[in-house]
Amino acid sequence: xxxxxxxxxxxxxxxxxxxxxxxxxxxxxxxxxxxxxxxxxxxxxxxxxxxxxxxxxxxxxxxxxxxxxxxxxxxxxxxxxxxxxxxxxxxxxxxxxxxxxxxxxxxxxxxxxxxxxxxxxxxxxxxxxxxxxxxxxxxxxxxxxxxxxxxxxxxxxxxxxxxxxxxxxxxxxxxxxxxxxxxxxxxxxxxxxxxxxxxxxxxxxxxxxxxxxxxxxxxxxxxxxxxxxxxxxxxxxxxxxxxxxxxxxxxxxxxxxxxxxxxxxxxxxxxxxxxxxxxxxxxxxxxxxxxxxxxxxxxxxxxxxxxxxxxxxxxxxxxxxxxxxxxxxxxxxxxxxxxxxxxxxxxxxxxxxxxxxxxxxxxxxxxxxxxxxxxxxxxxxxxxxxxxxxxxxxxxxxxxxxxxxxxxxxxxxxxxxxxxxxx
Numbered sequence: 001x002x003x004x005x006x007x008x009x010x011x012x013x014x015x016x017x018x019x020x021x022x023x024x025x026x027x028x029x030x031x032x033x034x035x036x037x038x039x040x041x042x043x044x045x046x047x048x049x050x051x052x053x054x055x056x057x058x059x060x061x062x063x064x065x066x067x068x069x070x071x072x073x074x075x076x077x078x079x080x081x082x083x084x085x086x087x088x089x090x091x092x093x094x095x096x097x098x099x100x101x102x103x104x105x106x107x108x109x110x111x112x113x114x115x116x117x118x119x120x121x122x123x124x125x126x127x128x129x130x131x132x133x134x135x136x137x138x139x140x141x142x143x144x145x146x147x148x149x150x151x152x153x154x155x156x157x158x159x160x161x162x163x164x165x166x167x168x169x170x171x172x173x174x175x176x177x178x179x180x181x182x183x184x185x186x187x188x189x190x191x192x193x194x195x196x197x198x199x200x201x202x203x204x205x206x207x208x209x210x211x212x213x214x215x216x217x218x219x220x221x222x223x224x225x226x227x228x229x230x231x232x233x234x235x236x237x238x239x240x241x242x243x244x245x246x247x248x249x250x251x252x253x254x255x256x257x258x259x260x261x262x263x264x265x266x267x268x269x270x271x272x273x274x275x276x277x278x279x280x281x282x283x284x285x286x287x288x289x290x291x292x293x294x295x296x297x298x299x300x301x302x303x304x305x306x307x308x309x310x311x312x313x314x315x316x317x318x319x320x321x322x323x324x325x326x327x328x329x330x331x332x333x334x335x336x337x338x339x340x341x342x343x344x345x346x347x348x349x350x351x352x353x354x355x356x357x358x359x360x361x362x363x364x365x366x367x368x369x370x371x372x373x374x375x376x377x378x379x380x381x382x383x384x385x386x387x388x389x390x391x392x393x394x395x396x397x398x399x400x401x402x403x404x405x406x407x408x409x410x411x412x413x414x415x416x417x418x419x420x421x422x423x
Contacts, residue, residue: 043278063091069100113232116133162252176206273404324339
């Protein structure tokens with residue numbers, strides 16, 4: 001890409017307002033989202049899911065953002081305030097938190113399109129030329145600049161960001177896009193049970209990532225039409241996109257098409273198994289998602305914590321970690337970790353053995369515990385001698401959730417330790 005192209009994209013991104021849809025519950029994560037929205041779920045040792053689209057915006061040169069919240073948003077809002085509140089209004093930068101506040105009627109957000117419609121007055125204040133609408137619950141790296149530039153070059157009404165996935169992944173889970181040879185969208189189905197495959201690529205489908213670019217005036221008019229439609233569910237995937245395909249210039253932009261030869265990384269971490277696998281991929285020697293990439297950093301709230309610490313070196317009581325990520329504030333005291341990811345401020349006590357597990361912030365593992373293929377939620381205190389993940393029937397008898405792939409979830413509620421339900 002030439003310097004002139006870079007300059008043009010920079011000018012276009014400065015004219016763009018990004019809106020991140022971060023109000024989803026994430027029901028397929030079960031008890032992990034009982035007390036937090038899905039975008040607030042921890043990921044990768046020190047991040048939250050929301051940090052990825054936010055970092056993509058910053059790295060793409062987009063510094064005006066709105067985060068649309070709804071379901072149990074306290075944890076998410078606290079994270080945004082602590083880690084993302086350093087924007088400079090005098091430089092035209094901004095980050096607005098946009099909760100459902102009954103701005104146009106007495107209801108909450110009815111769908112993704114309604115969530116944007118209810119904030120039209122705030123969007124108009126920014127006077128953007130383009131509006132970038134993003135899902136707030138996927139893990140990926142993407143430069144949004146080339147997609148917005150493509151939208152402008154071909155004079156599209158709307159662009160849809162897409163990624164290739166398998167038929168099994170897409171069925172009942174993703175919107176599926178059909179395109180012609182020019183990239184124009186000629187068909188769209190929202191979460192079909194039998195997705196249409198890409199011609200010439202059996203077993204593969206083109207899935208919508210839930211990321212859209214709109215020319216602003218076009219977005220305004222379509223949202224108003226949708227709001228006036230009494231039978232609409234007021235959702236981009238269910239209502240607006242299917243209605244526009246036949247009559248307007250809707251184009252697909254494939255994730256990674258601006259970087260030929262490099263396999264794009266995108267993960268929908270909407271299930272416990274997917275979240276578990278995406279986290280543990282990071283402990284591999286050369287993971288596809290490189291969190292150490294200084295050319296495209298992932299930003300987050302930086303807690304002031306001491307370094308991780310490993311203590312004791314006696315037979316049967318050695319503090320050690322193999323092929324693992326251990327975050328700041330952790331103490332591994334005479335315990336063994338293998339293929340584990342520990343978030344901040346985790347304490348693992350002596351004689352415990354942990355294999356292929358994800359321990360979220362502030363977990364305490366007592367002595368002589370054995371844990372395998374588990375997700376231990378924030379704040380859990382495992383009593384000494386607790387086994388997790390070794391026996392499915394035993395885990396289920398304790399009230400733990402075990403997934404189809406044999407991953408065990410333990411939350412404070414399962415152990416009667418939750419502060420949320422205290423009377």
